[in-house]
Amino acid sequence: MKLHEHQAKELLKRYGLPVPEGRVAFSLQEALQAAEELGEFPLVVKAQVHCGGRGKAGGVKLVKNMEELQQAVEGMLGKVLKTFQCPDGKPVSRVWIEKATNIGKEYYLSITLDRSVSKPVLMASAEGGMEIEEVAKEKPEAIHMLHIDPALGLMPSQARKMAFKLGLPVNEFVKIAVALYRAYIDLDASLVEINPLVLTKEGNLILLDAKVELDDNALIRHKDLEELEDLTQLDPLEVEAKKYSLNYIKLDGNIGCMVNGAGLAMTTMDIIKLAGGEPANFLDVGGGANVEQIANAFRILMADPNVKAVFINIFGGILRCDRLANGLIEAAKMVEIKVPVVVRMEGTNVEEGRKILAESGLNFINAVDMWDGAQKAVALASKGG
Amino acid sequence: MAILVNKNTKVVVQGITGKEGSFHATQCKAYGTQVVAGVTPGKAGQQVEGIPVFNTVEDAVRETGANCSLIFVPPAFAGDAIVEALDAGIELIVCITEGIPVRDMMMVKDYMKKNYPNAKLIGPNCPGVITPGEAKVGIMPGHIFKRGNVGIVSRSGTLTYEASYQLTQYGLGQSTAVGIGGDPVHGLSHKDVIAMFNQDPETEAILMIGEIGGTAEEEAAEFIKAHVKKPVFAYIAGITAPPGRRMGHAGAIISGGKGTAQAKMQALREAGVTVIENPAFIGKTVAQALGKI
Numbered sequence: 004m005k006l007h008e009h010q011a012k013e014l015l016k017r018y019g020l021p022v023p024e025g026r027v028a029f030s031l032q033e034a035l036q037a038a039e040e041l042g043e044f045p046l047v048v049k050a051q052v053h054c055g056g057r058g059k060a061g062g063v064k065l066v067k068n069m070e071e072l073q074q075a076v077e078g079m080l081g082k083v084l085k086t087f088q089c090p091d092g093k094p095v096s097r098v099w100i101e102k103a104t105n106i107g108k109e110y111y112l113s114i115t116l117d118r119s120v121s122k123p124v125l126m127a128s129a130e131g132g133m134e135i136e137e138v139a140k141e142k143p144e145a146i147h148m149l150h151i152d153p154a155l156g157l158m159p160s161q162a163r164k165m166a167f168k169l170g171l172p173v174n175e176f177v178k179i180a181v182a183l184y185r186a187y188i189d190l191d192a193s194l195v196e197i198n199p200l201v202l203t204k205e206g207n208l209i210l211l212d213a214k215v216e217l218d219d220n221a222l223i224r225h226k227d228l229e230e231l232e233d234l235t236q237l238d239p240l241e242v243e244a245k246k247y248s249l250n251y252i253k254l255d256g257n258i259g260c261m262v263n264g265a266g267l268a269m270t271t272m273d274i275i276k277l278a279g280g281e282p283a284n285f286l287d288v289g290g291g292a293n294v295e296q297i298a299n300a301f302r303i304l305m306a307d308p309n310v311k312a313v314f315i316n317i318f319g320g321i322l323r324c325d326r327l328a329n330g331l332i333e334a335a336k337m338v339e340i341k342v343p344v345v346v347r348m349e350g351t352n353v354e355e356g357r358k359i360l361a362e363s364g365l366n367f368i369n370a371v372d373m374w375d376g377a378q379k380a381v382a383l384a385s386k387g388g
Numbered sequence: 389m390a391i392l393v394n395k396n397t398k399v400v401v402q403g404i405t406g407k408e409g410s411f412h413a414t415q416c417k418a419y420g421t422q423v424v425a426g427v428t429p430g431k432a433g434q435q436v437e438g439i440p441v442f443n444t445v446e447d448a449v450r451e452t453g454a455n456c457s458l459i460f461v462p463p464a465f466a467g468d469a470i471v472e473a474l475d476a477g478i479e480l481i482v483c484i485t486e487g488i489p490v491r492d493m494m495m496v497k498d499y500m501k502k503n504y505p506n507a508k509l510i511g512p513n514c515p516g517v518i519t520p521g522e523a524k525v526g527i528m529p530g531h532i533f534k535r536g537n538v539g540i541v542s543r544s545g546t547l548t549y550e551a552s553y554q555l556t557q558y559g560l561g562q563s564t565a566v567g568i569g570g571d572p573v574h575g576l577s578h579k580d581v582i583a584m585f586n587q588d589p590e591t592e593a594i595l596m597i598g599e600i601g602g603t604a605e606e607e608a609a610e611f612i613k614a615h616v617k618k619p620v621f622a623y624i625a626g627i628t629a630p631p632g633r634r635m636g637h638a639g640a641i642i643s644g645g646k647g648t649a650q651a652k653m654q655a656l657r658e659a660g661v662t663v664i665e666n667p668a669f670i671g672k673t674v675a676q677a678l679g680k681i
Contacts, residue, residue: 116490118602118639121497121573136644153498191491220638221489223464250636254628265570265636266544266599269625270667273649276628277666285629287636290527290545318546318553320515320529349553351529373550374668 004217007051009099010231011215015195018186020179022210025101027051034076035069037100044068045103048075052093053236055134056086062095065103072100094235104211109199110169111135112180114187117150123187125149125157125180129169131199157184175208190228191221240284240303247299249288256281258384259310259342261300263288263322271316274373280381283310290321297330302338312384313344314376324348324356332363343368343383347376389590390519390564391539391581392480392508393421393456397523400425400445400454400478402461402469409460410436412484412527416458419524424452445476458516458525459483466512467492474504481575482525483511490638493573509575513637515545515567526567536561538674539585541578542597543570543637547625547667551597554671558680563591570599570637578608586616593619593678595670596661598652600626601640605652613659620661621674624649 006014012022026037038046050062057063062084064075076098085092109131117124128146130138138145147168151157159177166176179200187195196214203209222229234242244251250265254272258280262268265287272282284307288300304313317327327348347370348356360367368383370376399416403409404426414437417423425448426436432443442448445457457478461469466485473481493512500507510517516526520533532549534556542548548567555562566581568574578596585591594616598605605624612620627649629635631642642648653663664673675681 116494116572118572118604119607121494123494139644153494154502188491191489193490218490218638219634220463220487221491223487224489252630252633252635254630262546264544264546265640266542266547266597266625267550269599269629269635269640270547270550270623272628273625274667282628285633285635318549320532320546320549321527350532350549372668374666377668 004219004222004232005053005236006215006217006231007053007097007233008049008213009051009097011213012210014190014215015183015186015210015213018182020182020186020210021208022213023101023104025099027097027099028076029097031073031076031080034072034098034100038069038072041100041102043102046072047101047103048072048079049099049101050079050084050095051097051099052084052095053233054084054086054089054093056088057084060084060086062086096235104201104209105204106211107202107204109201110171111138111198112183112200113194113196113198114184115194120150122153123151123184125151125165125184127165127169135198151184157181171202172206172208179208190215191218191225192216193218240306244300244303247296249286249296249300249303251303252285253307254282254284255309256283257309257311258380259283259304259307259313261286261288261304261313261315263290263292263317267316267318271314271373274377275314275381278374278377278381280377280384283307288322292322292330294326294330294333297327298334298337301331301334305338305340310342312342312380314380315344315346316373316376317348317350319348319350319352319356323352324350325352325359328356328359331360331367332365335365340365345370345376345380345383347373389588390522391584391588391591392517392564392566393519393523393525395420395422395522397456397525398422398424398452398454399456399458399525400427400448400452401439402427402445402457402459402473404428404436404439404441404460405431405434406460412460413437413439416524419530421523421525425454445472445478449476449478454478456480456525457482459485461485463487463489467496470496470509471499474500474507479507481507481509482514482516483509484514484516484527486513488512488571490571490573493571497573497575510566511569511574513571514569514574515548517564517566519564520562528565528567532556533565534561537563537590537592539563539588539591539594540565540597541581541585541594542567543599543639544597544625547597550667551595551623551670555674558671558675560671560675560678560680563588570639572602572639578604579611582608582611582616582620586618591618593621593674595674596620596622598622598624599637599640600624600629600635600642600649601637601647603647606655609655609659609661612661619677621664621677622656622661623664623667623670624652625667
């Protein structure tokens with residue numbers, strides 16, 4: 004789960020990390036109030052969206068007085084911010100207003116999991132402000148990495164070595180790195196990224212931006228954090244799917260697909276592409292889906308106006324084919340089926356499933372295998388489009 | 389022979405009195421697996437379909453000689469369950485549970501590496517392991533599998549079923565099929581399992597099913613290049629997956645330009661692996677290469 008910058012900063016502040024003083028505002032009135040409370044200009048207005056590249060897209064503005072502040076806030080709130088990372092844009096429903104920082108030099112600091120060794124890795128670089136992927140490509144030697152022992156945690160001596168390498172005020176950096184690791188562990192974060200970490204002209208370190216992503220699996224023990232999720236940043240169909248514990252990701256193509264199992268769902272998208280089509284979504288109904296989930300999955304899939312054909316690819320394991328067939332019949336009662344539906348079923352109780360569908364009176368098209376199903380769906384979608 | 393599990397494997401099911409646990413314990417037993425014990429704290433003395441329940445894994449091991457654990461404990465407690473199995477001396481742990489916090493798995497794996505370097509963990513978030521005709525320690529439908537000479541290792545459950553079904557259609561059975569799971573921190577890797585298949589005289593060919601995210605497939609490719617003489621086939625799911633999105637499995641995410649299907653396929657090809665691009669032709673490709681059609 005992604006957090007907004009203001010949420011990340013507010014959380015990290017609790018761990019003693021130095022962040023610029025600021026306020027969040029959902030309206031112009033709240034923004035003016037925030038400016039009053041902060042008490043001095045210049046201030047920085049930052050659009051709160053789950054998307055990088057805000058600065059270049061006009062989502063970050065330095066303002067010197069109330070008039071400029073009002074102009075900046077009005078230019079952001081209620082608008083859709085498009086950046087190079089999110090060409091379709093994200094709606095701006097809140098802004099973060101903070102005291103301007105006197106930037107001396109920018110650094111990069113992050114902690115995430117290094118999957119290849121199953122340990123957290125702290126990464127730091129003097130090339131702050133840039134995308135770390137770019138630095139990794141162009142100047143890999145500029146990135147300092149430190150693997151952290153999960154049982155021991157981050158030790159000051161380890162952070163100190165890094166501070167010397169980077170040429171940063173040692174005690175301050177050690178305090179920041181250790182606190183950031185504590186936050187990473189405590190919050191069950193999958194990523195904490197400070198880009199940039201700023202050395203101010205006054206010689207202090209401050210977290211100018213903050214990105215925190217949480218491990219979805221760990222939200223079971225962080226009910227308070229779960230509430231921070233901003234659903235406006237997600238696709239409405241994805242939000243709807245979540246309600247039924249369905250794994251749905253909207254894509255740009257015109258062939259809707261419904262599959263059981265994440266691996267097979269990705270495979271189904273791939274085979275649609277191989278057959279010359281484009282998948283409209285990723286949808287994994289899971290191993291143990293019930294009739295209600297299948298019916299809702301189908302409804303969500305059909306709610307995407309781009310969908311011109313549907314390909315259902317089920318390999319019955321725990322999810323038996325007869326249960327899928329009954330789910331589809333339920334779904335047909337809930338939504339009008341306006342596009343052709345190709346069904347490929349195999350596995351547990353497949354004969355029973357096929358029989359149920361054949362006797363249902365629904366006009367589904369049978370496929371003998373995955374390739375047949377993908378080809379049929381692609382052909383039907385291009386006819387319908 | 390085969391690998392990891394066989395007819396002598398004695399299984400204890402942790403979380404046996406839960407809905408999933410009791411259902412699959414029964415299914416495994418019906419398949420012919422020696423399911424000798426179950427564990428649910430506070431329920432010692434009960435039975436599930438004739439399987440005795442104990443309070444602790446330690447008790448179960450002492451009383452029944454169990455040497456393999458199958459875990460269905462809910463995600464918040466599953467890490468603890470793995471530790472309990474390790475401390476009881478279990479050599480092979482199969483953790484089916486989906487949704488375990490990554491931090492828990494990181495701590496557990498660290499503990500395991502430091503204290504029980506010889507123990508093996510499969511999963512979590514996996515279908516388990518099956519040696520057809522001998523033992524099923526997992527949730528896969530047994531009837532799809534057939535005894536034979538192809539070793540399968542996969543991150544995904546249904547994709548394993550799909551591949552086994554396709555192989556079976558061409559008369560190719562499996563020595564063992566291992567679902568290693570789709571989580572970012574997990575036990576045995578593709579490389580580990582391939583190394584075992586490489587040593588197993590019954591396994592004549594290896595089919596590896598990977599997906600986007602991480603670098604496990606690339607590490608397997610390096611190992612194959614250096615050590616494996618048996619024919620290896622691979623399919624990688626996720627060519628069309630957009631970067632930055634978690635495709636169901638927590639581990640299936642392309643981040644920072646790393647973990648793309650293309651990079652994995654490239655590494656595998658360079659290691660001499662036959663990369664299968666169309667997932668509908670997994671069975672056919674393997675059968676042709678092995679001269680079965």
